[in-house]
Structure formats: structure tokens, C-alpha cells
Amino acid sequence: MNIDIVQGHFPPPNPDGATVVIDVIRAFTTSYYAFCNGVRTIYPVATPEAAFDLKADHPDALLAGEIDALPIAGFDFGNSPWEMQHADLAGRPLILRTTNGVIATLNAFPCAHLFVAGLVNADATAEAIAALGVDQVVLVASHPTGDEDLACAQYLRGRLGGDGISLDEAVQRTRDARAARKFLSGDHPRLRAADIELAATPVETAFALRVHSGDPLQILPEPRSA
Numbered sequence: 001m002n003i004d005i006v007q008g009h010f011p012p013p014n015p016d017g018a019t020v021v022i023d024v025i026r027a028f029t030t031s032y033y034a035f036c037n038g039v040r041t042i043y044p045v046a047t048p049e050a051a052f053d054l055k056a057d058h059p060d061a062l063l064a065g066e067i068d069a070l071p072i073a074g075f076d077f078g079n080s081p082w083e084m085q086h087a088d089l090a091g092r093p094l095i096l097r098t099t100n101g102v103i104a105t106l107n108a109f110p111c112a113h114l115f116v117a118g119l120v121n122a123d124a125t126a127e128a129i130a131a132l133g134v135d136q137v138v139l140v141a142s143h144p145t146g147d148e149d150l151a152c153a154q155y156l157r158g159r160l161g162g163d164g165i166s167l168d169e170a171v172q173r174t175r176d177a178r179a180a181r182k183f184l185s186g187d188h189p190r191l192r193a194a195d196i197e198l199a200a201t202p203v204e205t206a207f208a209l210r211v212h213s214g215d216p217l218q219i220l221p222e223p224r225s226a
């Protein structure tokens, strides 16, 4: 298996292989906890306007996301795993707009298989990719310069049989990442240290998150292979 790591919002085409878009702080940690708390599907969108337009077609949808890490006016939630844990989401679709993970996901097709991941579900993602039997894997650290997504990509590469780093190192690099500072400083009530705690805590029983092509794209939990 050939495994490439790239950084940023523009994954290379990977028509026969598997691509994983990684966003540890916070888009796919938020997505994971949204599903844990009952969300039915996630629609990733590029802009607040696209979110409001899509909600017109899905009136039961909830809106989550950020601009400059802060909640968007008129949205129900920030891009916050803690907020996902503390809300009633059962059976609702979620429309998600974020700066890095969501934008890279929207740019990731063409690829044969697309997943999104954080450290929370990195092991489950590695298992799902290994089960595909593909020759080419692209790991996309979606923050163009941040270390948290790159560390997760390097951990995932190791889990897939390539050069890797330990889970402890990936956890520490998440806590130390520049993007984590504004949450850990306590300067803003909607930027919570609890979000970083959740982003930096792998969950052994987690599930992978697969992106299904179509208009709109949908993110759905992937059943774990036995």
C-alpha cells in the first residue's frame, strides 16, 4: 500500500484509492460526537449561505459550524464536540460548516473511498481503510499549517503499515497545537478547553465516518467490520 500525506484544502485526485480528510480540532471530533448523540446524517457545506439554503430543503436540520472558530449568527451550535454532547440531537440531520475539515472534504472527490477522521476515531478509520484492500491511500491533514492534523495523519500511516508515531505523541501534539491555545486560554465562553480534551482523547469503541457522494454530500457512520 502506498500512503501519501498532504496538508491543506485541496486533496489530490485518488480515483482508485482511499482518501481520509483529517480534522482533529475540531470538525470531525464534532462530527463523531454528533453521531454519538443521535444525529442522523451530516451535510458538509462551504458557507453559511449554503447552510441556510440547504435547511430550506431539510427544515428539521440543525446548523453547526464556525468562522474564525466562533459560532455563526443564526446557527444552532458552534463547531463544538462539547456542544454536541450536551444537546438533544436525536434523529436530526446536521448541516456543518467549518474552515478546514469541511472545505477539504468538499474538495476531496474524485476518489474511490472517502473518510473523515479525528484522533477520536483514528483506529476505527485505519481498520476501515485496511479492510478495503486498496493500493493507494491519501491522508489529508486539513489544517494547512497546524500540527494536530499532521500528527494524526502520521499516527494513521503507522497504523496502516507505514512510518508512524505513537498515539501518545499524537495526543500530546494535539494538546500543544497552536489551534488549541485559544480554547485552553479560557478567553471566550464558546471556545472551551473541553473541546480540546475531547479532540485529544481516542475512543476505543469509536466508529469510522464515511463520506457518501451526491448532492449534497453526506457523512455517515461506517459499521465496524467484525
Ligand SMILES: O=C(O)[C@H](CS(=O)(=O)O)OP(=O)(O)O
Residues within 6 Å of the ligand: 023, 025, 026, 027, 028, 066, 068, 069, 070, 079, 098, 099, 100, 101, 102, 143, 179
Ligand atoms: O473551529 C475550529 O476548530 C477550526 C478553526 S481553527 O483552526 O480553530 O481556527 O475549524 P476546523 O475546520 O474544525 O479546523
Ligand SMILES: [Mg+2]
Residues within 6 Å of the ligand: 023, 024, 025, 026, 027, 100, 101, 143, 179
Ligand atoms: Mg481543524
